[in-house]
Each structure stands twice: as structure tokens, then as C-alpha cells.
Amino acid sequence: MTAISIILVIGAIIFFHELGHLIMAKRAGILCREFAIGFGPKIFSFKKDETVYTIRLLPLGGYVRMAGEDPEVVDIKTGHDVGLILNDEGKVTKLVLNNKKEYQELLTINVSKIDLLHELIIEGYDADEEKRSFSIHPQALMVHNRQEVQIAPYNRQFGSKTLGQRAAALFAGPFANFLLAFFLLFGYYLYSGIPSTVPQIGTVLEDSPAARAGLVSGDRILQVDQKPIQEWSDLLSIVTVNTGEEMLFTIDRSGVQEQVKITPDVVELEGTNGQTRGMIGVSPLYEKSFIGSLEAGFTTTIDYAKIIFTSLGIMITGGFSIDDLAGPVGIIDMTGQVAQHGIPSLLRWTAILSVNIGILNLLPIPALDGGRLLFLAIEGVRGRPLDPHKEGVVHFVGFALLMLLVLVVTWNDIQRLFAN
Missing domain, CATH: 2.30.42.10 (PDZ domain)
Incomplete structure (x- = not known):
């Protein structure tokens, strides 16, 4: 039961954080390629609508992979031979790049022009050297090495959306953590009383x-x-x-x-x-009071946030120690201890962790939601976006340093665990 409690607590916090990102991104019309819990190799996955939902091996977080954030699908250049599959309207629904012999009724053309971002057209010469032109369906699939990937026209990419829409998609993750904490505390007070x-x-x-x-x-x-x-x-x-x-x-x-x-x-x-x-x-x-539980859930969530902000201030002004932090191992150990005290204690502990994760992600640290929101704020002041390549380098370095910190804290947690 302790192991199940740990999985439910950590999984719920990550799930709702990423669900916040997913909901707001989809509302903005952004193509979300993957909704992942964890990192590393896939353990389980399924596809619904346009999104692949996956559970991965390392439970160190999660992500929503939005179109335009990473390099897009395989680039098709002029001179390439591409197999086309058309629907009844004559629009291209699949672009097959290799292993073309596995497909029947495949029209192959030598590409002279292709635009997958704006015009959504492909032109080229068929086997009879006749020039052909086709419209590409906005949800067409590109098939490479038997893997199907949906194309992402520019209006479906993260960078095409307004500053407000992008900021909302990023902020929605931490906000979902605060919302989760509120509902958990509401349930706690409804069960235990005020x-x-x-x-x-x-x-x-x-x-x-x-x-x-x-x-x-x-x-x-x-x-x-x-x-x-x-x-x-x-x-x-x-x-x-x-x-x-x-x-x-x-x-x-x-x-x-x-x-x-x-x-x-x-x-x-x-x-x-x-x-x-x-x-x-x-x-x-x-x-016991329904209305009182709602009020207590809200005020306690605010109180937890204030305590965490105060603690962060003390850490910054009073000197930083690695012993002040807990990584995945430390959090799992503490969650296991709390789980032994029953469901009410576990609800409060999960709420505390959820508020922690929400605030941590809002800090202006590269690779975190707060760091990305900071870049959007700079874009708003400048009136134009920063160089995507430079921003990507900053986030990559930030993520690498963050993972290094996680490893150091995890090692410290393991030593502390065995010392006790």
C-alpha cells in the first residue's frame, strides 16, 4: 500500500501539471504531439486524436511536446522522390519517404516544390514526366522508416500563437498544481473537519x-x-x-x-x-462544513505558498545548503512515511508537494516554465521574440544543470537515508 501511495502521489502531481499544459495548448489550437509522464524509454503508450499518451521509465517529471518547440519532421527537399496517398477529395493524406513498395496505389513524384508550413502544397513530376500539383491535408501524416508523424502547419505550432496564448499554455501547468492542492485540501477538510x-x-x-x-x-x-x-x-x-x-x-x-x-x-x-x-x-x-471546507482549502493553499516563498527567501539570503533540498528519493521516502499515517495525512502531504512543484516551476530558471515565461516577458518588452537558437541553448544548459542538481540531491538523499 505504501508503494501504491507513492505512485499515486507522484503520478497525480505530474499528471495534473502536464494536463494543465495540454488543455491550454489544445485550446489555443497548438498541435500536441505527446503527453508524457516520466522521461526515458517508453513503458506504455496509446494514441488518441492527435496526441500520443506515454508513460516513461524515469519518474522525474513529464512534458507535453508541442509542435514547433523541437525540430519538425524530416525535411523534404526538391529532387526527393515522395510517395503520395490521396483521399477522395484529391488531397494528400500521407507522404511516404521510404519503403514505398509496402504501399499499394501509391503515387510517386519527384518533388520540385513543397510547402508544409503555409501553402500546404506539393508539386513534382510523376513517372511519365508529367508535372503534378496537389494540396496537402493539414493533418497529413509523414511516413519515415514506418513511423507516422503528423505534419504541423505554422498555425498549429507554438510559436505562431499570440503572446497571451503561449503564456497561458506555460502557466497552466503550475496553476493546475495549485488547483490540485486546493481540491485535495478541500477533500481533507470535508473528511476530517475544520x-x-x-x-x-x-x-x-x-x-x-x-x-x-x-x-x-x-x-x-x-x-x-x-x-x-x-x-x-x-x-x-x-x-x-x-x-x-x-x-x-x-x-x-x-x-x-x-x-x-x-x-x-x-x-x-x-x-x-x-x-x-x-x-x-x-x-x-x-x-464539518461544505462551504467552510472550500474556504479552508483555499486559504490553506495560499498559506502553504507563503511558507514556501518564505523558505526560499531564507535559503537565498541565509545561505544555501544541499541538505535543505530533497530530490526524488527524499520525496519518495517522506511520502512513504506519511502514507503510513492514513489517507488524510497523505492528502495534506500531496497538497504540500503540489504547491511546491507549482512554485518551483514558476521560478525564472531556464528549462522550467518560469524561465520560459521570463523569455516571453522579454519578448513582450522588446516587441519581438529572441533568437530561438540562443533561447534553445539557454534552456538546454539550464536543463543540464538542473539534472546535475537532481543527481547531486538524489545522492545526498541516498546517503541520508542509509545514515538513518
Whole structure:
């Protein structure tokens, strides 16, 4: 079940990110050649409409391959012999470049002119040296080494679309991650309930300071060290900063006020380099509400994003350490640990990861969505696009460095895993 949980969590985050790209690209009329989960050799694939959907071996991400982003299909030049298959309207539906003997009713011409981008025509001389001219269907297939690839007229390519359409197609991936986090948190709160703001105890942990002091579910906390407690957040703001000193609690139990002394435990926060907080071992009441779950899902998604941005700022200004990062191995290990605590914990953890991936992809790093959006912003300021070749080199170098970082972090994760 842990392995299944890991596959579902990682797969869902990648799937919805790429689905965001796919939906917006298709809405803009861009030909999407492949929707891939993972990198490397194909494990499974099928084709629907114009897109091949694949699962690949290395679960390090995914991609949507849009026409125009990579070098297009095999270039046909004048003088080449090309086999044509026509539909009932006389339009070319297939251009066969080799292995022509495998096809029946194939018309072969020696090309004198061809335009697959704008005019969609092909001209040439047949076996009788007669000049022929044909219109090419905009969804025609080019067949090379028995592999069929759909042609991409310029109006179906990524670069032909408006700046807004291209930006939307790129931004849709991270946005889908935020949307996924919202729905996961909505489901979490709908299932588990929303913590009440009223300072009334819902549960008491066994063998906690609160349990040893005799606090029970239903007790309402009125004061701590003579300070009024109006909301649950007031209690947290006092207890969490305690360093192990005894505190006087005034409680209301079934209409009767009592006073108890509690010394909070001091616990170290994981991953904070020694930061501590006080804890007495109580949690608030939880209320179930559809509307409240929607609101809590939205606000918690925003809160997670703020925390991640704050952490990134601390990393940049306070010094970068490789130990602050987790790669695929570290994420899989943590996901496995969280999965053992049940579905509610797994929903929250998946939401946290999804927000992380969304924000990471929006950073202005070459090869990531944020880096590509930065180039679009520069294009908008300049009024014309940058040299595609130079931009491609920048993204290639950025991707190579990113993969190097992933390898280093993964090695560090493996060492940390075996050390524990």
C-alpha cells in the first residue's frame, strides 16, 4: 500500500501539471504531439486524436511536446522522390519517404516544390514526366522508416500563437498544481473537519502534559497565566513560545471553573536547525462544513505558498545548503512515511508537494516554465521574440544543470537515508 501511495502521489502531481499544459495548448489550437509522464524509454503508450499518451521509465517529471518547440519532421527537399496517398477529395493524406513498395496505389513524384508550413502544397513530376500539383491535408501524416508523424502547419505550432496564448499554455501547468492542492485540501477538510477557532479542547494526546494535568475533551480554556484566551490561536501564541516553564490554566468544565498547572513539553521542530516550541498535547474541536471546507482549502493553499516563498527567501539570503533540498528519493521516502499515517495525512502531504512543484516551476530558471515565461516577458518588452537558437541553448544548459542538481540531491538523499 505504501508503494501504491507513492505512485499515486507522484503520478497525480505530474499528471495534473502536464494536463494543465495540454488543455491550454489544445485550446489555443497548438498541435500536441505527446503527453508524457516520466522521461526515458517508453513503458506504455496509446494514441488518441492527435496526441500520443506515454508513460516513461524515469519518474522525474513529464512534458507535453508541442509542435514547433523541437525540430519538425524530416525535411523534404526538391529532387526527393515522395510517395503520395490521396483521399477522395484529391488531397494528400500521407507522404511516404521510404519503403514505398509496402504501399499499394501509391503515387510517386519527384518533388520540385513543397510547402508544409503555409501553402500546404506539393508539386513534382510523376513517372511519365508529367508535372503534378496537389494540396496537402493539414493533418497529413509523414511516413519515415514506418513511423507516422503528423505534419504541423505554422498555425498549429507554438510559436505562431499570440503572446497571451503561449503564456497561458506555460502557466497552466503550475496553476493546475495549485488547483490540485486546493481540491485535495478541500477533500481533507470535508473528511476530517475544520479546526474550530473556539478555545475548546477536542482531543488530548495520551501521556501528554495536558493528559497528566487531567484535561479532557470538552474543556474550554479561559485563561493562561491570567491572560484571557478568546480564540484557539491565542492559546497557540502563548504555549508555543514556552520554554518549559510551569503555566497556570483556568478552564471551564461543564460550567464549573477550575485551575490546573501544566508544564509544556519542549520539542525540536524537524528541519529547523534546533528551533523549539512548547506543546501541551491538545487539539481543537473539528466542525464539518461544505462551504467552510472550500474556504479552508483555499486559504490553506495560499498559506502553504507563503511558507514556501518564505523558505526560499531564507535559503537565498541565509545561505544555501544541499541538505535543505530533497530530490526524488527524499520525496519518495517522506511520502512513504506519511502514507503510513492514513489517507488524510497523505492528502495534506500531496497538497504540500503540489504547491511546491507549482512554485518551483514558476521560478525564472531556464528549462522550467518560469524561465520560459521570463523569455516571453522579454519578448513582450522588446516587441519581438529572441533568437530561438540562443533561447534553445539557454534552456538546454539550464536543463543540464538542473539534472546535475537532481543527481547531486538524489545522492545526498541516498546517503541520508542509509545514515538513518
